[in-house]
Amino acid sequence: DTGVSQNPRHKITKRGQNVTFRCDPISEHNRLYWYRQTLGQGPEFLTYFQNEAQLEKSRLLSDRFSAERPKGSFSTLEIQRTEQGDSAMYLCASSQQGGNYEQYFGPGTRLTVT
Amino acid sequence: AQSVTQLGSHVSVSEGALVLLRCNYSSSVPPYLFWYVQYPNQGLQLLLKYTTGATLVKGINGFEAEFKKSETSFHLTKPSAHMSDAAEYFCAVEPFGNEKLTFGTGTRLTIIP
Numbered sequence: 001d002t003g004v005s006q007n008p009r010h011k012i013t014k015r016g017q018n019v020t021f022r023c024d025p026i027s028e029h030n031r032l033y034w035y036r037q038t039l040g041q042g043p044e045f046l047t048y049f050q051n052e053a054q055l056e057k058s059r060l061l062s063d064r065f066s067a068e069r070p071k072g073s074f075s076t077l078e079i080q081r082t083e084q085g086d087s088a089m090y091l092c093a094s095s096q097q098g099g100n101y102e103q104y105f106g107p108g109t110r111l112t113v114t
Numbered sequence: 115a116q117s118v119t120q121l122g123s124h125v126s127v128s129e130g131a132l133v134l135l136r137c138n139y140s141s142s143v144p145p146y147l148f149w150y151v152q153y154p155n156q157g158l159q160l161l162l163k164y165t166t167g168a169t170l171v172k173g174i175n176g177f178e179a180e181f182k183k184s185e186t187s188f189h190l191t192k193p194s195a196h197m198s199d200a201a202e203y204f205c206a207v208e209p210f211g212n213e214k215l216t217f218g219t220g221t222r223l224t225i226i227p
Contacts, residue, residue: 004157032211042118042204042217056214091157094116095213101146101165103215105157 004106006092012112013082019087020078021109025094032075033103034067036060039044043091051077082113116141116207120218128226131135133177133192135221137205140186145209147188149179151201158204164188175199200225 005024013019025032030051035043046065047057051072062069064082069075079086089110093103118163121136139145146165150158162173168180175198179190188205202222 033213033215035215040123040219042206042219043215045214045216046211093158101208102160102163103213105150105159107155107157110155 001039004092004094006090006103006106006109008109009107010110010112012114015084015113016081018078018080018087019082019111020076021090021092021111023075023077023106025074025092026104029094029096029099029104030072031095033067033093033095034077035093037089038087039090043104046077050093082111084113085113087111087113116209116216118205118207118216120200120203120205120221122221123219123223124222124225126226127195129197130194133190133195133199133223135190135203135205136186137179137181137190137218138186139188139205139207141209143209146210147179147181148206148208149173149177149188149190150204150206150217152204152220160201161190166194188190194204195223195225197225197227199223 007022033048034046037043049069064080067077089108091108092106095103117140119138148163149161152158169196172178175190202220204220205218
C-alpha cells in the first residue's frame with residue numbers, strides 16, 4: 001500500500017492556460033475526493049466520486065473545473081482558462097465505503113497562476 | 115449545514131507543556147469528528163477521530179480529544195509538547211451519512227524550546 005499519490009506536486013502556469021492534475025487513490029478504496037486549500041485556510045470540499053460516478057459537486061467547482069474518474073481508478077482534475085484566484089493547493093483523498101470513515105490524503109498539487 | 119470554529123489561529127507552548135487546541139462545531143445531525151495534522155508542503159495526516167462510543171479518543175503521537183455534545187466541542191490535547199509537534203492542526207466534521215469533510219481554518223502550533 002503506497003498511499004494516495006498526486007502528480008505533479010507543483011505546477012506554475014500563466015493565466016488563461018489549462019492545467020490537469022492526477023490523483024491515484026489507495027488501490028482498494030472506491031471513494032475519491034478533491035479538496036482545495038488556499039493559504040491560511042482549511043481545505044474546502046470540491047467534489048467526490050464513488051467508483052466512476054461523481055456524486056457531489058461543490059458550488060466552488062465552477063464550469064471551468066471538471067473532474068473525472070474513468071473506470072473508478074485514478075482521477076483527473078482539469079482547470080480551464082486558469083485565473084490567479086485558482087492558485088491553491090489541490091488535495092486528493094480516498095476512502096473505502098463502509099470502512100473506518102477515514103479519508104487518506106495525498107501530498108497535494110500546488111498550483112501557482114502567474 | 116455544518117461548520118467548524120477553531121479558536122486561536124496561532125498557539126505557542128513551551129516544550130514539555132500542555133497542548134490545548136480548541137474546536138467547536140455545529141451540525142444538524144450527529145457528527146463524526148476528526149483532527150488532522152499538516153506539516154509544511156505536505157498533505158493531511160489523521161491524528162484521531164470520534165464516530166460513536168467512548169467520548170474520549172486517543173490518537174497517534176500522544177494526542178487525545180474529548181467529544182462533549184453539550185458544549186459542541188472536540189478539543190485536542192497532549193500532556194507534554196515535543197518539538198516535532200510543531201505543525202498546522204485542522205479540526206473537521208462529517209455529518210453522519212455525508213462523506214464530505216468540513217474543516218476549520220486551522221491552528222498553527224509553535225513549540226518554544
